[in-house]
């Protein structure tokens with residue numbers, strides 16, 4: 001492994017974030033600090049019934065701030081839900097958005113923010129750096145340990161007409177503040193913990209081998225990988241273990257900072273295609289795809305993958321074919337150990353739609369930073385192998 005560092009110019013963007021127990025309780029104070037008068041709270045129906053939501057409401061009521069609650073958000077958030085949210089935000093004259101939830105809720109909140117100040121349809125903001133005006137202040141409180149939309153320059157929305165998930169990538173969608181509290185993870189079940197943890201692992205892997213990696217993102221990627229392999233099983237076996245939950249929340253934050261700045265790769269371009277076409281869970285798709293994409297990429301970035309292997313103490317004294325087998329085998333064993341044993345076939349994918357999926361995935365901007373630039377046929381082949 002060469003010890004040369006990446007010296008091409010690289011920037012690093014991150015919001016203000018507060019990490020730690022009870023940081024969620026600072027929501028009302030931050031609404032006041034950021035000039036909020038009427039708060040537009042974005043949640044989903046599940047979170048709306050939670051104690052975490054009650055606490056946010058109580059905090060706002062104590063400060064006397066007005067608020068309006070919007071909860072029409074699905075997993076893989078839909079374009080029409082964003083537009084519905086914009087109308088509700090405008091009708092209620094809200095001037096600050098507070099997202100409490102997982103990636104879907106936070107992405108929907110970002111979409112609402114973008115459209116409420118830029119006034120076009122959400123579809124018109126697809127792509128990299130196409131947003132002209134800043135959105136209203138946005139505070140995010142993530143309730144899962146994986147998506148990291150609370151610190152990222154990404155928002156992923158489902159185009160329900162064309163049935164694909166599109167990426168909005170811009171500094172304009174970085175929240176103003178993220179309140180990252182590991183306590184909220186204690187209410188996640190084992191399967192959701194595994195899926196979101198594997199999403200974070202995919203972020204860290206893809207950022208580390210990305211063509212846009214940097215010395216800063218490398219630090220975060222490798223530490224995230226170490227933390228996830230060491231602590232995700234503990235979170236599942238002991239859901240109330242706050243130390244383990246804290247380490248996974250920290251890993252999610254690190255992986256988020258890494259991918260927000262180094263971008264992603266083919267795991268995500270394919271997962272976006274699967275999520276949009278078949279409405280499949282994002283984290284589970286990533287978990288299934290990651291070993292197959294590592295297999296596809298390995299020879300294009302062997303040093304980077306060896307560095308990952310050294311970080312988690314895997315043996316590295318063999319030829320490239322053996323190394324690749326060791327790493328992909330380790331990934332498969334790990335995802336199985338946390339309860340993700342499915343294949344894409346189990347999720348309803350059949351050979352007759354893999355071409356459609358690949359045609360959609362090849363348009364995704366995440367391919368641009370994959371260490372091996374794919375053509376459509378490559379993405380089809382990866383999907384077929386994951387069946």
Ligand SMILES: [Fe+2]
Pocket residue numbers: 147199203268282286
């Ligand atoms: Fe992801």
